[in-house]
Amino acid sequence: MIVRLMMCAVLLTSGAAVAGEPQCTYSTYKWNVRDRKSVGHIKVVKPMSELTAAEKDSATGCTVCEEDQVTLTFDGLRPIKVCRQIAPRVKKIIEALQRKHAPLQDLVAYRVGMTRGDVDQAGNRTGFSNHSFGVALDVNTDQNGLYENCVTVNPSCRLIKGGKWDPKQEFSLSKDSVIVLEFKQNGFRWGGEIAGQQKDFMHFSPTGY
Numbered sequence: 208m209i210v211r212l213m214m215c216a217v218l219l220t221s222g223a224a225v226a227g228e229p230q231c232t233y234s235t236y237k238w239n240v241r242d243r244k245s246v247g248h249i250k251v252v253k254p255m256s257e258l259t260a261a262e263k264d265s266a267t268g269c270t271v272c273e274e275d276q277v278t279l280t281f282d283g284l285r286p287i288k289v290c291r292q293i294a295p296r297v298k299k300i301i302e303a304l305q306r307k308h309a310p311l312q313d314l315v316a317y318r319v320g321m322t323r324g325d326v327d328q329a330g331n332r333t334g335f336s337n338h339s340f341g342v343a344l345d346v347n348t349d350q351n352g353l354y355e356n357c358v359t360v361n362p363s364c365r366l367i368k369g370g371k372w373d374p375k376q377e378f379s380l381s382k383d384s385v386i387v388l389e390f391k392q393n394g395f396r397w398g399g400e401i402a403g404q405q406k407d408f409m410h411f412s413p414t415g416y
């Protein structure tokens with residue numbers, strides 16, 4: 208009888224601890240490479256302690272959780288959410304660019320989705336993008352598209368997201384533009400200079416991917 212009462216107490220204590228544990232909340236989707244559309248939209252709520260390796264960015268410690276993001280606001284731009292760890296650096300970059308009157312039209316940062324990595328049998332991507340962790344930013348999407356079939360920039364590159372990139376346009380980025388230089392000076396790489404099949408002219412992250 209005494210043993211049974213003690214066990215009961217232990218279970219209650221453990222149950223109370225779980226209820227008070229920090230939670231992780233996020234909404235995600237998968238990119239289907241065959242149909243070229245997002246599928247499988249779900250909302251996830253789970254204890255932080257149960258995050259998998261795939262739900263964390265090992266380079267920064269940032270996670271897919273809303274709870275790890277902070278909102279940054281800038282004059283004339285929509286607010287963005289970025290990972291707490293890199294928020295001071297992003298704030299410094301954007302404020303410096305605004306002081307220099309750089310052509311910033313639009314920013315997007317935190318957005319959770321499986322748009323990278325291996326493709327499963329259904330044609331869905333299985334890896335989280337760097338936007339999923341709040342460590343990547345897209346700048347001026349409408350003039351800085353994402354291209355595939357684009358190892359080097361040439362007319363056969365195929366636009367798959369965003370607007371046409373043309374470095375003669377005011378809001379398009381190039382390797383000499385003030386926006387690219389400011390990000391690179393602060394530890395970001397530009398998706399317009401990454402190796403591989405894609406050129407992502409709107410995109411900045413610590414790895415460039």
Ligand SMILES: [Zn+2]
Pocket residue numbers: 338343344345407409410411
């Ligand atoms: Zn991006």
